[in-house]
Amino acid sequence: MTIDSKxxxxxxxxxxxxxxxxxxxxxxxxxxxxxxxxxxxxxxxxTFLRCLNRMNDxxxxxxxxxxxTIDGENIYSKDKDPVLLRARxxxxxxxxxxxxxxxxxxxxxxxxxxxxxxxxxxxxEIVENSLEQxxxxxxxxxxxxxxxxxxxxxQQQRICIARAIAVSPEVILMDEPCSALDxxxxxxxxxxxxxxxxxxxxxxVTHSMQQAARVSTRTAFFHLGHLVECDETNKIFxxxxxxxxxxxxxxxxx
Amino acid sequence: xSIFEITIVILIISASAYFFGVRxxxxxxAKYKKKPDxxxxxxxxxxxxxxxxxxFSMLVAYSFLAPVxxxxxxxxxxxxxxxxxxxxxxxxxxxxxxxxxxxxxxSSDVQLLALSEQLTSWNEKAQSTRSWxxxxxxxGTSALGYNKIKLxxxxxxxxxxxxxxxxxxxxxxxxxxxxxxxxxLMFEALRFFEVYNFFDFLFGTHWSPNxxxxxxxxxxxxxxxxxxxLAGTVLIAFIAMLVALPIGVFSAIYMAExxxxxxxxxIKPTLEILAGIPTVVxxxxxxxxxxxxxxxxxxxxxLDVSSESALAAGAVMGIMxxxxxxxxxxxxxxxxxxxxxxxxxxLGATKAETIIKVILPAALPGLVGAFLLAVSRAIGETxxxxxxxxxxxxxxxxxLEAVTTVTVQIVALLTGDTVFDSPKTLSAFALGIxxxxxxxxxxxxxxxxxxxxxxxxx
Numbered sequence: 001m002t003i004d005s006k007x008x009x010x011x012x013x014x015x016x017x018x019x020x021x022x023x024x025x026x027x028x029x030x031x032x033x034x035x036x037x038x039x040x041x042x043x044x045x046x047t048f049l050r051c052l053n054r055m056n057d058x059x060x061x062x063x064x065x066x067x068x069t070i071d072g073e074n075i076y077s078k079d080k081d082p083v084l085l086r087a088r089x090x091x092x093x094x095x096x097x098x099x100x101x102x103x104x105x106x107x108x109x110x111x112x113x114x115x116x117x118x119x120x121x122x123x124x125e126i127v128e129n130s131l132e133q134x135x136x137x138x139x140x141x142x143x144x145x146x147x148x149x150x151x152x153x154x155q156q157q158r159i160c161i162a163r164a165i166a167v168s169p170e171v172i173l174m175d176e177p178c179s180a181l182d183x184x185x186x187x188x189x190x191x192x193x194x195x196x197x198x199x200x201x202x203x204x205v206t207h208s209m210q211q212a213a214r215v216s217t218r219t220a221f222f223h224l225g226h227l228v229e230c231d232e233t234n235k236i237f238x239x240x241x242x243x244x245x246x247x248x249x250x251x252x253x254x
Numbered sequence: 255x256s257i258f259e260i261t262i263v264i265l266i267i268s269a270s271a272y273f274f275g276v277r278x279x280x281x282x283x284a285k286y287k288k289k290p291d292x293x294x295x296x297x298x299x300x301x302x303x304x305x306x307x308x309x310f311s312m313l314v315a316y317s318f319l320a321p322v323x324x325x326x327x328x329x330x331x332x333x334x335x336x337x338x339x340x341x342x343x344x345x346x347x348x349x350x351x352x353x354x355x356x357x358x359x360x361s362s363d364v365q366l367l368a369l370s371e372q373l374t375s376w377n378e379k380a381q382s383t384r385s386w387x388x389x390x391x392x393x394g395t396s397a398l399g400y401n402k403i404k405l406x407x408x409x410x411x412x413x414x415x416x417x418x419x420x421x422x423x424x425x426x427x428x429x430x431x432x433x434x435x436x437x438x439l440m441f442e443a444l445r446f447f448e449v450y451n452f453f454d455f456l457f458g459t460h461w462s463p464n465x466x467x468x469x470x471x472x473x474x475x476x477x478x479x480x481x482x483x484l485a486g487t488v489l490i491a492f493i494a495m496l497v498a499l500p501i502g503v504f505s506a507i508y509m510a511e512x513x514x515x516x517x518x519x520x521i522k523p524t525l526e527i528l529a530g531i532p533t534v535v536x537x538x539x540x541x542x543x544x545x546x547x548x549x550x551x552x553x554x555x556x557l558d559v560s561s562e563s564a565l566a567a568g569a570v571m572g573i574m575x576x577x578x579x580x581x582x583x584x585x586x587x588x589x590x591x592x593x594x595x596x597x598x599x600x601l602g603a604t605k606a607e608t609i610i611k612v613i614l615p616a617a618l619p620g621l622v623g624a625f626l627l628a629v630s631r632a633i634g635e636t637x638x639x640x641x642x643x644x645x646x647x648x649x650x651x652x653x654l655e656a657v658t659t660v661t662v663q664i665v666a667l668l669t670g671d672t673v674f675d676s677p678k679t680l681s682a683f684a685l686g687i688x689x690x691x692x693x694x695x696x697x698x699x700x701x702x703x704x705x706x707x708x709x710x711x712x
Contacts, residue, residue, distance in 0.1 A: 058599055060515065087602035097593035100616050109611070110601040160597065167601060 006031035006171065006201045007052060012066035014047050014056065021047045025066075025227045027220060034193060034202045036212035036233065039222035040248065045205045048222065049173050052203065053089035054082040070171070087114055090164030094176040096156035098148035098163075103140050106148045106159055107131060110167035126166055134162035135192050154185025161192065165200075172196065174204040178211065190215050209249055213237050221245045255385045260313055264392055268306040271396055275301030278403050292410035300409040303416050304399020309392035316387065320380045328373060335365075439690065442683035449677045450478050455684060457481060461647035461658075463667060463678045478681045480688065482649040486657030490568040490643060491632035493653055497572025498628060502579025503621065509580070510587040511609055522584075529577035537641035540570035545642055548654075557654060562644035565653040571638050575628050582627070586620030587613060619704035626700030630693040636661040660689050 005028035014022040022044045029035050037045040047056065054075065056062045068075050075085050087110070098106050107127040110116070117123035127144075131137040136158045140151070148159050157177060164172055174193070178186040193202060193215050206212050212219050213233060220230035221240070228242050240246045255263070279290050279297040290297065328351075329344050336347065347366075353359035354370035355377070361367060403409070447455070458479015505525070509518050545566035552559030559565070590613050598608040614621070644656030645666060667682035 053600065055596065055600060058596075083602050083604050085602075086600055091596075091600035093593060093596060093600070095593050097591070097597040099594060099597065099612050109598070109603075113601070113603050113607050113611070163597075163601065 004031050005029060006070065007203075008067075008069045009048075009051075010067040010069075012048075012051060012064065012068060014044070014051060014065075015063045016059070017061040021225055022051075023225045027227055027230055029201065029203060030218065031201050032197060032199065033217040034197045034204060034215050035230075036216035036219045037203065037205045037222060038207075038209060038212050038219060038248075039228075041207075043222040044225045045220075045222045046175055048227075049175055049203060049205050052171070052173055053086050053091055055086075055091065057082055087167050088169050089171040089173060090167060090169035092157070092160050092164055092172065092174040092177045095180050096153055096160055098151070098156050098159050100147065100149055102145045103131075103148045103151070103159060104144040107162050107166050110163060114167055116167065130162040130166040133165050133196070134158045135188065135195070136162055152185070154181050154188060157181060157185070157189060158192065161189070161196075165196070169200065171201045171203065174202065176205050176207060179207060186211075209237070221248065223248070255381075257313065257317060260385060260388055261310075263389070264306060264309045264313070267309075267392055267396060268302050271301040271305040271399065272298035274400060275299075275403055278400065279405075279409075282403070282405050286405060288405055290405045291408050296409035296413050297403050297407070299413045300407075301396070301399045301403065303413065304402070305392065305396040307416075308395040309388055312388050312391045313384075316384050320384065324373075324376055324380060328376070332369075335369075436687075436690065439683055439687045442680055443687045445675075446677060446680035446684045450681070450684075454478070455480055455681075459649055461663070463663070463681055476678055476681075478677070478684075480660075480685065482647040483658055483660050483663050483685070484688070485649055485651075486564065486643065486647070487633055487659040487661070489564050489651065489653065489657055490571060490639060490659055491629055493565060493568025494571035494575055494632045495625070495629060497569050498575035498579050498632075499625065501572075502576045502628075503583050505576070506580040506583035506587055507609055507613075510584055511605060511613070522581075525577040525580055528573070529581070531574075533574065533635065533637035534641075536570050536574050537637045540566050540638050540642035544570050552654060559654045560644070560656045562642060562656040563654050564643060564657045567639050567643035568653065570642065571632055571635055574635070574638065575632060578631060579624055579628050582624035583617070583621055586617045586624065589620070590616045619707035622707065623700045623704040626696050626703070630696040630700075633696070634661065634689060634693055636665060640665050660685050664689075 007027075007029040009025055009027040009029075012022055012025045013020065025048060037048060039045050050056045051064055051068060052070075052075075054064075056064055064076060066076075070085075070088070074080070099109065101109075104127055107130050108117075108123055111123055111126050117126055128137060128141075131140065136155065139155060140159075148156065151159065157180075161172075161177075178189050181189065190211065193204070196202060197217075204212075204216065216233050218230060219233040219236040221228045221236060221242075221244075223244050228244050229236070229240065231241075236245060237249055240249065246252075276294050276298040279294055283290055283294075325348065329348050332344050332347055332351075333339065336344065339347070350359065350361075351366060351369045351373055354361050354366060355373045361370075455478050458477065459481045460477045460479045461482045462477045464476055505521070509521055513521060541562070545561055545563060548563060548566050548569075549559045549561055594612055594616060595608055598612045599605075603611070639659045639662050643659060643662060645658050645662060646656050647658050647663075648655055650657060664682045664685050667679060667685075672679045
């Protein structure tokens with residue numbers, strides 16, 4: 001156990017009804033760096049990601065066993081409120097999913113429900129600051145009151161990131177955030193991730209090994225519900241310990 | 255031959271047309287060692303269409319038009335025999351002759367008997383002509399269709415065209431019937447406005463349609479101001495929506511977002527049963543149970559509740575509309591993408607916050623549409639109000655009093671002994687067209703509103 005690990009995952013098993021999706025996963029995620037989860041489709045990496053903010057709770061028939069602690073607190077203990085947890089652990093989804101509201105209202109959504117701003121001036125500050133951090137302020141500052149669904153896909157995804165930042169989370173989970181974006185928008189989001197990792201712990205699921213190599217410090221490889229290995233990204237992509245990892249990154253399987 | 259026999263013949267010929275059609279194309283294909291344009295079966299289908307459709311349409315047309323034609327010619331003939339008779343009297347004589355001819359009526363009048371014999375012979379002649387005409391058409395068009403079969407004949411395209419026209423025909427029929435209904439309503443309504451001022455009808459505040467049929471009767475002047483009737487309709491629809499909207503929408507939210515699968519499987523069919531109850535059952539539920547219940551509650555509170563009240567009728571109508579609203583709302587809420595719900599939950603919103611701030615706004619266009627459709631149903635609903643709302647045209651906003659509605663008045667005006675050209679009867683058509691215009695406007699509003707709102711978000 002390393003001292004600076006933000007999230008510790010111990011012996012986690014996940015079931016959808018009778019089907020087991022994750023087998024005995026153990027993983028440490030370090031503070032203020034980017035960890036990538038890679039692996040072939042259906043390997044359980046998204047399921048694992050959704051364990052970290054208990055989004056699996058909303059799926060009927062999903063059961064999580066084991067311990068996950070953030071800063072030493074077990075997030076699955078009975079007295080923990082998943083709603084408060086999700087304010088600490090933000091999430092960005094595969095498909096950009098801005099609410100059908102104005103750009104301002106999208107970013108202000110989280111602060112409003114969590115009562116983070118005492119008045120409208122503060123709220124405006126939070127919103128502008130979040131947009132600034134998401135690198136979107138220059139593009140949208142003249143149309144904060146227009147619908148967010150009218151933006152381009154890449155802008156929508158950055159709105160979603162701004163929306164997540166606005167609640168000032170400690171961890172941001174990203175579930176294939178660039179899979180619906182073109183290369184230019186992808187590059188912008190990756191640049192943004194790099195900037196955000198100064199202040200936030202980021203866990204990203206990605207299908208693109210190049211993306212994992214580009215953005216992350218550490219990479220975890222999942223295969224058929226097992227965590228095969230997790231190490232420095234460099235090491236995973238050059239000298240993996242496990243044969244399965246090697247086969248995957250060299251394109252022999254998956 | 256009877257219609258039944260002719261139909262059988264048409265069917266047999268059509269069926270064999272299929273086999274002959276396929277056989278011809280097969281032999282042509284073998285003879286020239288070439289594949290035909292379309293698959294073999296399309297040549298068979300094409301032959302069937304040529305055999306069946308013209309002959310059968312002819313049969314239908316002939317069966318409808320021949321009696322009309324005979325009647326016109328025969329009455330023309332009668333008018334020469336009885337030059338002093340009016341048109342209505344001639345119609346009467348014709349009906350008499352018809353009944354004698356078909357044996358429902360006996361008569362000793364020599365002239366009538368002779369006429370009836372003549373009518374019988376005309377009918378027989380029409381029937382035998384019919385057989386011949388249809389057989390001729392059947393054989394002619396079948397041969398024509400058979401003749402059309404060649405290797406280069408695009409049978410598949412023709413069959414496709416036929417079906418397209420068939421579906422177009424169905425759509426056009428539906429539209430034409432709607433137009434016909436509206437036009438006939440309008441003509442009768444216009445006849446009413448010939449005898450009664452249009453603005454007095456539209457803005458009059460006194461409704462008492464009792465009009466004398468004979469000139470010497472007492473109280474022969476009716477009054478047709480429709481405001482009280484319309485007000486009653488609006489009041490009851492308002493009460494109904496007050497009941498149906500919250501229960502319907504909230505139960506839809508519960509079903510879509512909270513209910514575990516098992517419970518949902520119970521609630522949904524139960525609500526659908528509610529939708530399947532005949533309105534007349536709701537009617538006596540309202541009249542015999544709900545109205546007395548409200549009355550006794552009112553009495554214990556010292557309120558005077560009439561035994562037929564807008565409240566009782568409206569409340570029961572609301573119950574009737576609940577499944578309508580809840581199932582429409584359920585669909586609309588389920589159509590909100592899961593990604594939006596995930597986005598909100600992922601930001602730490604509770605379920606209720608997600609519903610109020612994300613799901614309902616996103617579902618709003620559909621909900622408004624559902625609401626307006628439900629209102630137009632409430633306005634058009636008849637049976638419950640006939641049984642429970644009363645007939646007195648009170649102009650009141652008090653839900654505890656009896657009121658009457660447009661639909662109740664139409665029922666009252668058109669049941670029992672009526673004379674078809676009295677303003678009393680005709681006013682029903684004016685009410686009908688008012689109702690039609692009202693629901694039409696509501697439906698248009700529903701469409702516009704939901705389009706406007708969804709444009710804002712897309």
